[in-house]
Amino acid sequence: xxxxxxxxxxxxxxxxxxxxxxxxxxxxxxxxxxxxxxxxxxxxxxxxxxxxxxxxxxxxxxxxxxxxxxxxxxxxxxxxxxxxxxxxxxxxxxxxxxxxxxxxxxxxxxxxxxxxxxxxxxxxxxxxxxxxxxxxxxxxxxxxxxxxxxxxxxxxxxxxxxxxxxxxxxxxxxxxxxxxxxxxxxxxxxxxxxxxxxxxxxxxxxxxxxxxxxxxxxxxxxxxxxxxxxxxxxxxxxxxxxxxxxxxxxxxxxxxxxxxxxxxxxxxxxxxxxxxxxxxxxxxxxxxxxxxxxxxxxxxxxxxxxxxxxxxxxxxxxxxxxxxxxxxxxxxxxxxxxxxxxxxxxxxxxxxxxxxxxxxxxxxxxxxxxxxxxxxxxxxxxxxxxxxxxxxxxxxxxxxxxxxxxxxxxxxxxxxxxxxxxxxxxxxxxxxxxxxxxxxxxxxxxxxxxxxxxxxxxxxxxxxxxxxxxxxxxxxxxxxxxxxxxxxxxxxxxxxxxxxxxxxxxxxxxxxxxxxxxxxxxxxxxxxxxxxxxxxxxxxxxxxxxxxxxxxxxxxxxxxxxxxxxxxxxxxxxx
RNA sequence: CGGGGCGUAGCGUAGUCUGGCUAGCGCGCCUGAAUGGGGUUCAGGAGGUCGGGAGUUCGAAUCUCCCCGCCCCGACCA
Numbered sequence: 155x156x157x158x159x160x161x162x163x164x165x166x167x168x169x170x171x172x173x174x175x176x177x178x179x180x181x182x183x184x185x186x187x188x189x190x191x192x193x194x195x196x197x198x199x200x201x202x203x204x205x206x207x208x209x210x211x212x213x214x215x216x217x218x219x220x221x222x223x224x225x226x227x228x229x230x231x232x233x234x235x236x237x238x239x240x241x242x243x244x245x246x247x248x249x250x251x252x253x254x255x256x257x258x259x260x261x262x263x264x265x266x267x268x269x270x271x272x273x274x275x276x277x278x279x280x281x282x283x284x285x286x287x288x289x290x291x292x293x294x295x296x297x298x299x300x301x302x303x304x305x306x307x308x309x310x311x312x313x314x315x316x317x318x319x320x321x322x323x324x325x326x327x328x329x330x331x332x333x334x335x336x337x338x339x340x341x342x343x344x345x346x347x348x349x350x351x352x353x354x355x356x357x358x359x360x361x362x363x364x365x366x367x368x369x370x371x372x373x374x375x376x377x378x379x380x381x382x383x384x385x386x387x388x389x390x391x392x393x394x395x396x397x398x399x400x401x402x403x404x405x406x407x408x409x410x411x412x413x414x415x416x417x418x419x420x421x422x423x424x425x426x427x428x429x430x431x432x433x434x435x436x437x438x439x440x441x442x443x444x445x446x447x448x449x450x451x452x453x454x455x456x457x458x459x460x461x462x463x464x465x466x467x468x469x470x471x472x473x474x475x476x477x478x479x480x481x482x483x484x485x486x487x488x489x490x491x492x493x494x495x496x497x498x499x500x501x502x503x504x505x506x507x508x509x510x511x512x513x514x515x516x517x518x519x520x521x522x523x524x525x526x527x528x529x530x531x532x533x534x535x536x537x538x539x540x541x542x543x544x545x546x547x548x549x550x551x552x553x554x555x556x557x558x559x560x561x562x563x564x565x566x567x568x569x570x571x572x573x574x575x576x577x578x579x580x581x582x583x584x585x586x587x588x589x590x591x592x593x594x595x596x597x598x599x600x601x602x603x604x605x606x607x608x609x610x611x612x613x614x615x616x617x618x619x620x621x622x623x624x625x626x627x628x629x630x631x632x633x634x635x636x637x638x639x640x641x642x643x644x645x646x647x648x649x650x651x652x653x654x655x656x657x658x659x660x661x662x663x664x665x666x667x668x669x670x671x672x673x674x675x676x677x678x679x680x681x682x683x684x685x686x687x688x689x690x691x692x693x694x695x696x697x698x699x700x701x702x703x704x705x706x707x708x709x710x711x712x713x714x715x716x717x718x719x720x721x722x723x724x725x726x727x728x729x
Numbered sequence: 730c731g732g733g734g735c736g737u738a739g740c741g742u743a744g745u746c747u748g749g750c751u752a753g754c755g756c757g758c759c760u761g762a763a764u765g766g767g768g769u770u771c772a773g774g775a776g777g778u779c780g781g782g783a784g785u786u787c788g789a790a791u792c793u794c795c796c797c798g799c800c801c802c803g804a805c806c807a
């Protein structure tokens with residue numbers, strides 16, 4: 155491609171809408187332009203990279219046995235009602251009406267469509283396994299689109315759905331997708347870490363997210379340096395023992411009676427930990443009130459622990475919950491946050507973190523404003539419906555596998571593999587007859603990659619102060635030929651044209667900067683757009699029969715004109 | 730949805746508090762010249778519903794109200 159013939163609107167200054175490096179560079183390098191919040195046009199350079207990523211995904215999906223299809227983005231609400239997600243996913247569903255007032259939804263994902271396909275087309279175990287995938291535009295009514303392509307209203311996703319005859323077979327499908335994902339991100343030049351992910355209300359062990367460590371990530375990943383453990387913080391556990399485990403075993407009957415004491419002005423764990431009370435946070439009980447499916451529920455944790463909502467969802471089997479409002483809490487418990495406790499509560503279900511099990515000599519709110527109570531024994535004084543792991547792991551705690559300190563790092567989720575089981579196949583009657591003629595629901599898995607988000611994650615991971623540093627595999631063009639001057643009859647331009655056609659014939663994607671711009675402009679632009687290798691041709695070096703080769707971010711070297719093509723090809727091959 | 734910030738030419742911005750002549754500057758763009766190895770220089774030029782509406786006023790980018798849009802934080806830790 156000739157620079158003068160394509161469209162690469164680079165910007166010297168950053169539009170004020172961009173906050174993070176990758177978003178700024180997407181705009182400055184002329185890859186995308188915003189139509190409105192969360193909606194972007196891909197310009198030639200951005201689209202080329204996107205297509206290269208898509209192609210890598212296709213090749214690896216095909217290699218793993220995936221079958222490419224294309225499903226409708228516009229979908230009838232009926233299938234969403236059938237799966238039950240018309241209600242549960244309604245927050246993200248874009249809805250529209252046609253001329254006869256019939257309702258439609260824009261697909262945020264395609265489990266319903268693909269399951270309905272399987273329901274009508276799959277009838278025998280002989281047809282299984284199958285793995286259908288597509289690269290499609292998804293629509294989600296995001297609460298807050300942000301960071302350019304990172305969280306958009308409309309975005310491109312690769313989604314795959316596997317159908318198997320059994321759990322064991324589904325695990326094989328799952329593993330095959332997992333392996334494909336490792337190869338895909340590797341080929342994209344992206345360091346993406348597979349981590350154990352929360353399985354939400356479906357449960358089970360089979361869910362991994364592929365995370366790109368980045369300051370601007372929206373997820374926190376807990377991992378150990380040895381690589382033996384990595385999990386989303388929503389899912390992560392640690393090897394830490396409860397501080398209360400050190401308490402001597404004492405008969406409940408031997409414990410002191412609970413005692414109420416005044417705590418004017420004390421509304422936080424921290425305040426109670428300070429003088430004059432000096433109750434260590436890990437000997438306080440934190441009382442959190444939630445509204446779960448319109449009913450109050452209490453969660454108890456040690457004072458220095460933080461509640462993990464994803465774990466709530468797992469234990470309760472529901473995502474329909476929210477923190478209670480202070481007014482609601484006052485109605486139910488007779489006190490406001492800051493003085494809450496579960497002692498004596500028997501009409502509201504109380505769930506307690508495992509760390510509280512058997513604890514005594516604890517302090518908690520009295521359910522009377524400005525009062526707390528001490529000498530609380532969990533076993534004696536609190537009616538706990540169930541104990542479970544509700545706490546959020548913190549950096550520095552021991553790894554559950556190696557015992558080494560855990561690290562916490564924010565990361566961008568670029569991929570997710572998930573064993574679905576039979577949730578959708580049962581709801582939508584996607585079943586098959588086995589060898590014995592018995593009908594069984596298909597065991598499903600789903601596997602997503604945010605294609606547009608991956609593009610941005612690559613830029614977030616591969617850039618410097620000058621611009622993008624594309625991995626060759628996903629660069630819009632691998633090579634940028636930069637003649638200094640653009641007179642067609644000049645020796646410089648003749649050499650440039652010759653290299654351009656030779657490299658193009660060799661199958662390399664080449665950009666020829668044939669613009670009538672000064673050298674500085676061309677250099678700056680080629681670095682901003684981020685071509686992996688630049689071939690500089692000017693009078694000076696040409697006088698010695700040489701041209702200049704400069705890998706992006708690497709050292710400049712001079713080579714003979716006749717060796718130039720070989721050098722470039724070798725360099726690309728070495729990547 | 731809650732909180733905060735912003736909205737002036739394609740981009741970045743000054744001016745707004747304290748109302749007042751023709752809304753200023755840089756980049757980019759157009760014309761011409763010089764220059765030609767790191768966003769070069771000089772001269773000339775085009776480009777503005779000051780987000781929209783209503784109001785206050787002799788007079789509004791500036792003050793008031795409403796609306797729209799964009800960005801950030803939050804929507805768990807009592």
